[in-house]
Structure formats: structure tokens, C-alpha cells
Amino acid sequence: MDKTVMTNATGSSLPRRSRQQQLQGLGIFCGLAAALWLAAAEAPGKLVTVSVSPFVISFMMVLGAFVSRWSVPALVRGTSDVVADTRQVSHLIVWGILAGCLWAVGNTLTIFAIRDVGLSIAFPLWNCNSLVGIFWGVVLFRELRGAPPLRKGAVVTGAVLICGGAVLLALASSAGSSPSAAPLRGVLAAVGAGVVFGSMYIPYRKAYLTGMNPLTFLTYFTAGELITMTLIAVSFEGGLSVFWGELVANKAILFWPFLGGLLWVIGDLLQNYAAKYIGISRGIPLSNTNQLWGLLWGVLVFGELQGQSTSVYAKVIGGSLLMVSGAAAIACSSATKSEYQSWKDAAQRESERYCVDPAYVASRMEGHGAESSGGRRTWVDYLLITIALVSFIALASVARVPSIALHWGYLAVLVTAMIAVLAGAGTALWRMTRFE
Amino acid sequence: MWWDIGSTNQENLKFMALDDREPEAQVQRDKARPWFSPILGDIQFWIPLAVLVGGLMLLGYVQ
Numbered sequence: 001m002d003k004t005v006m007t008n009a010t011g012s013s014l015p016r017r018s019r020q021q022q023l024q025g026l027g028i029f030c031g032l033a034a035a036l037w038l039a040a041a042e043a044p045g046k047l048v049t050v051s052v053s054p055f056v057i058s059f060m061m062v063l064g065a066f067v068s069r070w071s072v073p074a075l076v077r078g079t080s081d082v083v084a085d086t087r088q089v090s091h092l093i094v095w096g097i098l099a100g101c102l103w104a105v106g107n108t109l110t111i112f113a114i115r116d117v118g119l120s121i122a123f124p125l126w127n128c129n130s131l132v133g134i135f136w137g138v139v140l141f142r143e144l145r146g147a148p149p150l151r152k153g154a155v156v157t158g159a160v161l162i163c164g165g166a167v168l169l170a171l172a173s174s175a176g177s178s179p180s181a182a183p184l185r186g187v188l189a190a191v192g193a194g195v196v197f198g199s200m201y202i203p204y205r206k207a208y209l210t211g212m213n214p215l216t217f218l219t220y221f222t223a224g225e226l227i228t229m230t231l232i233a234v235s236f237e238g239g240l241s242v243f244w245g246e247l248v249a250n251k252a253i254l255f256w257p258f259l260g261g262l263l264w265v266i267g268d269l270l271q272n273y274a275a276k277y278i279g280i281s282r283g284i285p286l287s288n289t290n291q292l293w294g295l296l297w298g299v300l301v302f303g304e305l306q307g308q309s310t311s312v313y314a315k316v317i318g319g320s321l322l323m324v325s326g327a328a329a330i331a332c333s334s335a336t337k338s339e340y341q342s343w344k345d346a347a348q349r350e351s352e353r354y355c356v357d358p359a360y361v362a363s364r365m366e367g368h369g370a371e372s373s374g375g376r377r378t379w380v381d382y383l384l385i386t387i388a389l390v391s392f393i394a395l396a397s398v399a400r401v402p403s404i405a406l407h408w409g410y411l412a413v414l415v416t417a418m419i420a421v422l423a424g425a426g427t428a429l430w431r432m433t434r435f436e
Numbered sequence: 437m438w439w440d441i442g443s444t445n446q447e448n449l450k451f452m453a454l455d456d457r458e459p460e461a462q463v464q465r466d467k468a469r470p471w472f473s474p475i476l477g478d479i480q481f482w483i484p485l486a487v488l489v490g491g492l493m494l495l496g497y498v499q
Contacts, residue, residue: 091471098484105491112498140480185498192494199487206480236499353474 023367024334026428027277030270031286032327033421037267039293040418044256044263046302047402052250054111055233055243057257062104062229064261065268066222071388072266076435077215078377079384085216091354092212093220095203100224102203106196108232109189116186123170123291125190130159130285132198137281141205142346144281146338154333159285161326166291168319172305172312201280208276209347210356211364213436218269255399258392270425277367279343282330292323293414300410367433 045057086093106126113122134156137143144152207217237243247254267290274283295316298304305312335343344365351361429435475481 091475094475094481095484098481098488102484102488102491105488105495108495109491109498112495116498136483140483188494189498192491192498196487196491199484202480202484232495353478354471 019366020337020340021334022432023277026425026432027274027283028286028331028334029421029428030425031274031278031283032289032331033425034267034270034274034287035290036293036418036421037263037270038287039267039290039297040414041260041264041267042294043297043301044260046298047253047256047404052253053237053246054115055108055236056246056250056254058104058107058111059229059233059243059247060254060257061261061264062222062225064258065265066226066261067258067388067391068262068265069218069222070384071262071392074377074381074385074388077213078381080376080378081213082216082219085213088360089207089210089212089354089356092207092210092217095206096212096217096220097224097227099200099203099217100221100226101228102196102200103221104225104228104232106193106200108229108236109193109196113186113190113193116182116189118186119170121170122186122190122193124163124167125187126193126197127163127166127170127288127291128191128194129197129201130162130288132195133201133284134159134281136199136202137205137279140202141209141279142342143205143279144339145342147333147336151333151336151339154329155281155285158326158329158333159281161322161329162285162288163326165319165321165323165326166288168315168322169291169295172295172308172315172319201275201284204272204275205280206350208272209343209361209365210350210354211347211361213364214269214272214276215435217272218265221268222265251395251398252400255392255395258395262392266422270422273425273429278335282333282335285330286327289323289327292320295320297414301407301414303405303407364436367436 041061045061106129110122110126113126116122134143138145144155147155204217208214234240234243237246267287271283271287274287277283278286299316305316344362347361347365348358350356351358
């Protein structure tokens with residue numbers, strides 16, 4: 001073991017290798033926790049039982065994510081920290097906005113893909129985004145370089161297993177549904193969504209190699225997302241007044257996707273921490289296990305797939321096992337010292353290209369440098385938090401609760417699990433990195 | 437701690453002088469930081485941008 005001793009932000013001294021291992025463990029936990037929250041983000045959408053334009057649903061979810069960014073995260077770190085972080089790496093604003101734009105386009109493509117070929121074909125195709133992410137991680141950011149062949153193989157095999165599991169789960173999820181007759185267009189949309197989502201991780205990794213805080217990145221990400229989604233929704237719906245009319249006409253259901261945005265932003269934040277500490281080649285496949293949790297929501301809480309054939313249940317069990325084994329393979333293949341050095345080389349390249357203080361990059365990469373954070377909240381933060389809360393209350397007050405039979409016991413179990421993993425991840429992030 | 441053991445006033449002064457220089461160096465770095473032109477020469481900017489443009493064109497097609 002490397003005996004080099006370092007002092008972290010909290011003042012304790014740890015051997016460097018031990019610190020890396022701790023951060024790896026933290027990143028893996030964040031990736032798995034992200035899956036739970038990202039899956040839950042889809043659940044409120046199931047409460048929308050009336051026929052509504054998918055652009056309205058998508059727009060409200062993105063708006064919910066944008067507003068929510070100013071609720072929980074603003075409590076964690078004040079706006080002044082975001083400003084200070086931005087000053088250090090101002091060029092990354094471009095990548096944050098770009099990533100948000102990519103998400104909005106990718107998400108809209110998935111809507112068209114489901115419309116044209118159905119979820120069973122569309123989902124596995126766009127779920128290939130983790131393989132695209134691995135490709136970019138290796139090619140652009142030197143991820144997996146210097147890793148022993150066994151670990152490289154484990155990561156790639158794990159990602160393939162997760163994709164395979166997703167195929168089976170998607171086939172089971174869409175049992176009985178009938179896709180429409182535009183196969184080529186639907187397949188193109190699904191593959192396109194996979195490439196767009198997979199390429200969205202380039203800005204993620206770029207930001208975290210340089211040391212930007214995930215909360216800062218998320219600020220620009222949600223802004224890019226909202227701008228692009230608004231433009232897409234307005235242009236596809238036939239103009240601003242038509243789109244506004246759609247929103248007003250469906251005000252009773254707007255709260256549910258808006259709530260989904262809150263759950264999504266927490267999941268995405270955890271995914272960002274995973275990308276920061278274990279890289280995109282490991283973090284993204286882990287968070288892509290959200291399909292497994294999504295199925296649990298569907299089956300346990302909403303009572304889906306009841307009375308299906310044995311083959312459907314076999315697909316569910318097979319797909320779940322494949323996903324779990326894929327996640328386990330990735331979780332057990334943490335980066336070695338030589339691979340970590342390769343990450344540092346990539347970070348140094350960023351530092352030199354954009355004239356960022358190398359000390360800033362090095363300390364942020366190891367989860368240090370948060371001495372300015374924690375408690376510096378101003379009236380601006382409290383104002384933003386109040387606006388966010390009022391938005392939720394206003395939409396909830398006009399929301400209609402659909403008459404769907406929910407299994408409250410399972411709902412309570414899943415919500416408890418979500419809170420537990422969030423509390424665990426939050427505590428670990430605070431103790432080890434001060435949310436850096 | 438290392439600064440408690442065997443440190444002299446002279447060493448401490450040297451350390452403080454280094455500390456004083458750091459913010460100034462940072463200010464200079466901030467002033468001189470050209471981040472627009474490096475972005476244009478960065479392949480990691482053009483790849484996601486190209487994918488975004490391609491995604492928008494695809495969106496226009498599937499619509």
C-alpha cells in the first residue's frame with residue numbers, strides 16, 4: 001500500500017490509497033442510489049391517467065427539475081458557493097448547458113421511439129447509452145487505461161449484462177402492448193436517443209475531471225434542459241399560445257410530472273457524484289439499473305403484470321438477475337492505482353488547456369477543497385427556496401388525485417428505501433467530501 | 437503537527453510570504469484565463485455539439 005499521507009478537508013489524515021478506495025466505494029453507492037431515485041421519478045407520471053401531450057409531461061418534469069434544483073441543493077450549498085465554483089472553472093458553464101440540451105433532445109426522441117416501436121424495442125436500444133458512455137470514457141478521458149484486463153473485462157461485461165437485463169425487463173414490461181407501424185423511424189429515434197444520452201456523459205466527465213462541484217454543474221444543466229425543452233415543446237405544439245393553452249387545460253395533472261422532476265433531480269445529482277468518483281464507464285451502467293427499480297414500482301405499487309404468462313415472469317426474473325450480476329461485476333472492479341493515475345493525467349490536460357489552478361483540480365478530484373462550503377446561505381438562497389416551495393404548493397393545490405388502486409404498503413417500503421439510501425449517501429458525501 | 441516541531445521564525449516568514457503570493461497569482465491567472473478559444477480547439481466540445489445537432493435533425497425527421 002502507498003504510504004503517502006495526506007490531509008483531507010475535514011482535517012483527518014488518511015493514506016492516499018485508502019482515500020481512493022473510500023471514494024470508489026462512495027461513487028458505487030451513489031450510482032446504485034441514483035438508480036432508485038431515477039426509477040421513482042417515473043412513478044408520478046403513471047398517475048396521469050388522462051390523454052395529455054407528451055411534450056406537456058416532459059416540459060413539466062424538466063420545469064420541476066429546474067425548480068427543485070433551488071430547493072434541496074440550495075439548502076445543502078448556498079448560491080455563493082456556486083458563484084465561487086463557477087469563477088474557478090467558468091468555461092464549464094458551456095458544458096453544463098450543452099449536457100442539458102442533449103438530455104432534452106434525447107428525452108424527446110424516446111417519446112417518439114415509444115410511439116413508433118413500443119417500449120420493448122425502444123428501451124433496450126436507447127439503454128445502449130451506457131456502452132456509448134464507456135466508449136467515450138475510454139477514448140476521451142483515459143478511463144480503464146492501466147486497469148488489469150480482468151477489471152476492464154468486468155466493466156464491459158457488467159454493462160453488457162445490464163443492457164441484456166434491460167432487454168428482458170422491457171419485453172416483460174410491455175407484455176400485451178402493440179407497437180405501431182413505423183419501425184424504421186422508431187428504431188432510428190431510439191438509437192439516436194441512446195447516442196445522445198451516451199454523449200451527454202462527455203460534459204459530465206469533463207466537469208468532474210476539472211473539479212466542478214456537481215451542484216454547480218446541475219445548475220447549468222437544468223437551465224440548458226429547460227431552455228431546450230421549452231423551445232422543442234413550443235415548436236412541436238404549434239406555437240406559444242397553443243402550448244400555453246395545453247398547460248392551462250391540463251393544470252389538474254401538472255403537479256405529478258413536476259413532482260417527478262424533484263425525484264429526478266435528486267437521482268441525477270447522485271448519478272453526477274457517481275460519475276465524479278468512479279468515472280462514467282462505471283457510474284452510468286450502475287445508475288442504469290433503474291429499470292429494475294422501475295419494474296418493482298410497476299409490479300408492487302401499481303399492480304402491473306398481474307395474471308401474465310409464465311414466460312413474462314421468467315423474463316422479469318431473468319432480466320433482474322442479469323442486471324444484478326452486471327451491477328455486481330462493475331461494483332467489484334474498482335479502479336486500480338495505475339488507472340487512477342491515468343485519470344490524473346486526463347485532469348492535468350484539462351488544467352493546462354484551460355489554465356485552471358492544478359492545485360484546485362487535484363484537490364477537487366479527491367473530494368477536498370470544500371472549506372468554503374457549509375452554511376454560507378444568504379437571503380437569496382432563502383428566497384429561491386421559498387419560490388420553489390410555493391411552486392410545489394400552488395400546483396399541488398389544483399392537482400387532481402386519480403382514482404388508481406395503489407398498494408400503499410409497498411409504496412411505503414420503496415419510499416423508505418429511497419429515503420434510507422439518500423440519507424446514507426448524503427451522510428457519506430458530507431463526511432468524506434463536504435458535498436464536493 | 438509539522439509546524440510545531442523545529443520550525444523557526446524565518447521558516448514561518450518564508451511560508452507566509454508564499455501564502456501571500458498565492459492569491460495574487462490566482463488573480464493574475466483569472467485575468468489571463470482565455471477560455472473561449474481553448475473551447476473551440478477542444479474535440480470534447482465538438483463531439484457533443486455534433487451529436488446535439490444530429491439529434492435535432494433526427495427529431496425533425498421522426499416528427
